[in-house]
Amino acid sequence: MRSRGSPFELGAVFAIASVAAAAVTLFACSAPPADARYTQTTLPDSASFSPVAELLDVRCGTLDCHGTAFRNLRLYGSSGLRLSESDRPFVPLCDTAGELTQDYLSVVGLEPEEMSAVAAGGDPALLTMVRKARGTEAHKGGQVWTKGDSSDSCLTSWLSGKPNPGDCATALAGVLPTGTSNPLMQCLAQPPPP
Amino acid sequence: MIPSQRYFGTAALAAAAVTLCAQCDPVRGDAIDALGGEAPGVRRGPLHRPGQPCLLCHDGDFRDPEGFSVAGTVFLTPEDRTAVNGATVHLTDATGSSFDATTNAAGNFYILPSQWTPHYPMTASVTPPAGAPIPMQTLIHTEGSCAGCHFDPAGTNSPGHLCIELADGGTPP
Numbered sequence: 001m002r003s004r005g006s007p008f009e010l011g012a013v014f015a016i017a018s019v020a021a022a023a024v025t026l027f028a029c030s031a032p033p034a035d036a037r038y039t040q041t042t043l044p045d046s047a048s049f050s051p052v053a054e055l056l057d058v059r060c061g062t063l064d065c066h067g068t069a070f071r072n073l074r075l076y077g078s079s080g081l082r083l084s085e086s087d088r089p090f091v092p093l094c095d096t097a098g099e100l101t102q103d104y105l106s107v108v109g110l111e112p113e114e115m116s117a118v119a120a121g122g123d124p125a126l127l128t129m130v131r132k133a134r135g136t137e138a139h140k141g142g143q144v145w146t147k148g149d150s151s152d153s154c155l156t157s158w159l160s161g162k163p164n165p166g167d168c169a170t171a172l173a174g175v176l177p178t179g180t181s182n183p184l185m186q187c188l189a190q191p192p193p194p
Numbered sequence: 195m196i197p198s199q200r201y202f203g204t205a206a207l208a209a210a211a212v213t214l215c216a217q218c219d220p221v222r223g224d225a226i227d228a229l230g231g232e233a234p235g236v237r238r239g240p241l242h243r244p245g246q247p248c249l250l251c252h253d254g255d256f257r258d259p260e261g262f263s264v265a266g267t268v269f270l271t272p273e274d275r276t277a278v279n280g281a282t283v284h285l286t287d288a289t290g291s292s293f294d295a296t297t298n299a300a301g302n303f304y305i306l307p308s309q310w311t312p313h314y315p316m317t318a319s320v321t322p323p324a325g326a327p328i329p330m331q332t333l334i335h336t337e338g339s340c341a342g343c344h345f346d347p348a349g350t351n352s353p354g355h356l357c358i359e360l361a362d363g364g365t366p367p
Contacts (some may be wrong), residue, residue: 063351064337079332082350089353090331090367141335142314177317178329183367 040112042119044159046104050192051168052158053077053095053103055151058172058184060133061103063089065141073110073129076102079184094187097194124156150174225250241300244277245269245346245355247339248304263311265304266340268297268320269357272348272366277301278358280323287312312338322358331367 057077061067067080076083076099078090083099095103107129108115114126124130128137134152135143145151154168169188176182229246236242238259244267254261264285270276279299286292293310295303315333322328337343340356348354353366360366 058333062332062335063343065335068351085350087350088348175315175333177319177331177333182331184331 038112040108041116043108043115044119045161045163046101047192048158048163048165049104049107050095050100051165051188052154052163053100054184054187055154055168055171056103056107057095058176059144059151060141074102074106078187090183093183094190095193097192100192118159119161121160124159127159130156130159145171222250240298240302240304244300244302245275245341247341247345248302249337249339249342252304254307261307262304262338263307263309264293264295264316264338265302266344266356267301268303269301269355271359271361272354272357273361275355278322281358282321284319284321284327285310285312285316286318287314287316289313320356320358325358328358328365 053075054077056075057067057079060073061075061077061080063080065071065080066073066075067077068074069081075081077095078093080089082088083096083102087096110129111127114122114128118124118126125134125136130152131137132139132141133144133155134147136147149171150167151171151174153164154171157164157167165188169185172188173180173182173185176184179185225247229243229250232238232242246267248262248265252259252262252265266283268278268281268283270278277300278297279301281297281301281303283295283297283303284292285295285305291310291312293305293312295305297303315335317330318334319327319329343352344354344356345352346355357366
């Protein structure tokens with residue numbers, strides 16, 4: 001029959017617990033200082049982001065996906081979550097300047113180091129959002145598009161500093177439920193909101 | 195213990211674990227609680243809880259009620275909750291497969307997984323009993339309940355309940 005712990009055994013347990021607690025404390029102290037920041041060295045162009053945002057809003061930012069406050073890569077836009085308390089889905093029809101700004105910040109701020117590397121000429125697939133959309137990384141929304149198609153090109157050409165709004169328009173017309181007659185297509189023809 | 199008893203015991207434990215896990219999602223539990231009880235005089239069935247997110251309960255989990263793949267309610271206008279009986283909800287999935295469901299007296303429609311399960315994204319249109327199809331202008335990516343997005347009150351994150359007529363005589367997007 002095993003006896004209850006002797007004083008020696010209890011001491012050993014206490015010593016081990018103390019060492020573990022000290023290790024945890026030391027590890028916590030070795031974390032970066034609270035004011036440490038990574039400064040993005042290169043960013044994609046915000047002025048040419050509007051057509052990309054329109055595509056992301058439609059393909060990713062619907063209310064049942066990234067158009068919700070409960071997801072990372074939160075996207076605002078006409079066909080999903082609105083930024084202004086007075087706005088509603090489709091009212092106003094096109095994305096507002098504030099929504100474009102928030103979408104841009106969501107996209108460039110998701111993985112700051114990788115985004116800088118891609119904007120400086122790196123492979124767009126460094127970015128998780130590119131891999132998830134291509135279906136090469138697990139994604140609750142599944143594969144959204146295929147590498148090299150117009151949707152993929154819309155995003156990656158912009159990331160690489162060679163924006164191609166024509167690809168964004170082609171991609172949108174191809175996926176919107178009513179094609180070129182969809183009211184959201186009008187937004188592509190308008191200049192970005194000031 | 196004979197082998198059959200051991201297998202039975204293991205299966206019973208597994209079933210209990212699954213049941214417990216299914217019942218310990220506090221977010222889902224809170225969402226279901228927030229729906230409240232049944233309306234007075236309406237029994238559980240095809241006519242109950244119009245306008246609520248059907249798949250919250252009808253999720254095919256290891257218990258009652260039966261799971262749905264897509265379900266929702268069609269109302270007449272944004273302002274009130276008059277049900278549209280006999281509307282055709284036409285759904286098309288990413289593979290081109292489509293399914294038509296018809297709303298009942300409560301405006302409800304539901305599709306069982308055995309009837310049709312969409313590959314997302316999916317498009318939808320509603321054809322009133324008398325009138326032309328009204329296409330939904332955005333894609334549905336993951337949500338099988340119309341009311342998962344179309345809930346009241348309308349706001350930054352919802353267009354309001356699903357309807358087919360606007361006050362100006364137009365149709366909603």
